[in-house]
Amino acid sequence: MPDRVILCIGTKKGLFVAEAQKTRRSFALRGPFGSGVAVYAALIDTRGTPRLYASSCNAFFGMKVLRSTDLGKEFKETKSAPAFAKEDGRALANIWSLEAGDRKNDLWCGVEPASLFRSSDGGDSWEMVPGISNHAHARKWQPGNGGLCMHTILRDGDRVHLGISTGGHYLSEDGGTTFTASNHGVGAGFAPDPYPEFGQCVHKIARHKDAPGRLYMQNHGGWAEWDGPGGPRPDIGVLRSDDYGRTWRSISKGLPSDFGFPIVVHPQDPETVYVLPLEPTTRTCPGGAPAVWRSEDGGGSWRRLARGLPKKESFFTVQRDAMDMDELKSPALYFGTTTGQLWIGRDDGEEWSCLFDSLPPIHCVKVAVV
Amino acid sequence: MTIKIHVPAPLRACCEDASELMLSAPSVRAALEQLERSHPSLYRSICDETGTVRRHVNLFVNTSHVRDREGLDTPLVPGDVIMILPAISGG
Numbered sequence: 001m002p003d004r005v006i007l008c009i010g011t012k013k014g015l016f017v018a019e020a021q022k023t024r025r026s027f028a029l030r031g032p033f034g035s036g037v038a039v040y041a042a043l044i045d046t047r048g049t050p051r052l053y054a055s056s057c058n059a060f061f062g063m064k065v066l067r068s069t070d071l072g073k074e075f076k077e078t079k080s081a082p083a084f085a086k087e088d089g090r091a092l093a094n095i096w097s098l099e100a101g102d103r104k105n106d107l108w109c110g111v112e113p114a115s116l117f118r119s120s121d122g123g124d125s126w127e128m129v130p131g132i133s134n135h136a137h138a139r140k141w142q143p144g145n146g147g148l149c150m151h152t153i154l155r156d157g158d159r160v161h162l163g164i165s166t167g168g169h170y171l172s173e174d175g176g177t178t179f180t181a182s183n184h185g186v187g188a189g190f191a192p193d194p195y196p197e198f199g200q201c202v203h204k205i206a207r208h209k210d211a212p213g214r215l216y217m218q219n220h221g222g223w224a225e226w227d228g229p230g231g232p233r234p235d236i237g238v239l240r241s242d243d244y245g246r247t248w249r250s251i252s253k254g255l256p257s258d259f260g261f262p263i264v265v266h267p268q269d270p271e272t273v274y275v276l277p278l279e280p281t282t283r284t285c286p287g288g289a290p291a292v293w294r295s296e297d298g299g300g301s302w303r304r305l306a307r308g309l310p311k312k313e314s315f316f317t318v319q320r321d322a323m324d325m326d327e328l329k330s331p332a333l334y335f336g337t338t339t340g341q342l343w344i345g346r347d348d349g350e351e352w353s354c355l356f357d358s359l360p361p362i363h364c365v366k367v368a369v370v
Numbered sequence: 371m372t373i374k375i376h377v378p379a380p381l382r383a384c385c386e387d388a389s390e391l392m393l394s395a396p397s398v399r400a401a402l403e404q405l406e407r408s409h410p411s412l413y414r415s416i417c418d419e420t421g422t423v424r425r426h427v428n429l430f431v432n433t434s435h436v437r438d439r440e441g442l443d444t445p446l447v448p449g450d451v452i453m454i455l456p457a458i459s460g461g
Contacts, residue, residue, distance in 0.1 A: 061415035091418035
């Protein structure tokens, strides 16, 4: 029986691991691992003996991948990190996503500049996936403020969804051999064509593992006031697809802002989805009062969840991978802030409290019950 | 032509904790090429995939930054010391 809740918290200054009993009354913190080096991606691989992985983005000496086989008491570098071939001309700038593959030691990794790598030996060696990394669009993608990153990898049998900022949503239906831009209904506020074939600034994509046809997307919204060519583009920020990502439609109505970074789906209910709206100009909490918003009807309506969160004078940002949810019967949400706070929203986000309030700026939060 | 490479502490895990490596090379470029073969993880920490020295890594031959000499083509003579130093940056 699962008996521990493990949190991986990637920060500007390394990886922290927090552990609690299932009651989640208190969490014990350890770290930082990869001390002093930014961590943008983490994975808690619960297949068999759990393994923890984290990227380590060393500004001096390049990218490393950290691996722990003892639930984050100790981490060691894998034998190598993803790397482009010398003749490719690109150089790895960051690792933005780590996901488990099919077999025990299979890993998938999304990097900057936006490309996909796979490992079949637990991260010791890596191979580039050419179908997307050398896609005809790849050299036309543009970096967003966070860099040209592949931040989302969702897999469902032979179906692979990728989220790229700024590249959009790409879909493979042959296990990752070939990919097609699949952005019908995904808007772009920063391009002359409001609905281009590709090039959207997708912030994050999420779905429930047992409802693979239903996808949710936090896109780069905040274009309702745009007065340039093409006119305003309201409500392009929060989207839903019911056909495996082939078409998308807005579910932003009722939110205070359609701008934000993370989007999370309830572990037991594909209809329940969470976002954390931010003001588009500052990328901070609307009115200085942070809140998670929950929809229990697939985005048809939204409810504000803020009990226990600051009511004013709070201007942090929550980055794209900095919100996650555990899979306990009464699940808790977790989000980390750019001001170094780690919040827990117990009882499905109804009651919030701060677990740690002085960590370094937080880039990613992953949780698992092991 | 034996020269010495001084390895900074953060990179010694790439070379079995050695603080110094001895090798024979006529230029900095040739020394790095040897490192790529003998210690690929150390090499990758100094240079990216394109072979470019990483932006925040400085290479010195004795007391001279290679950019003030002939870059990676800076010649080496026996007894030279290549120092790998991370730049002073961060926040």
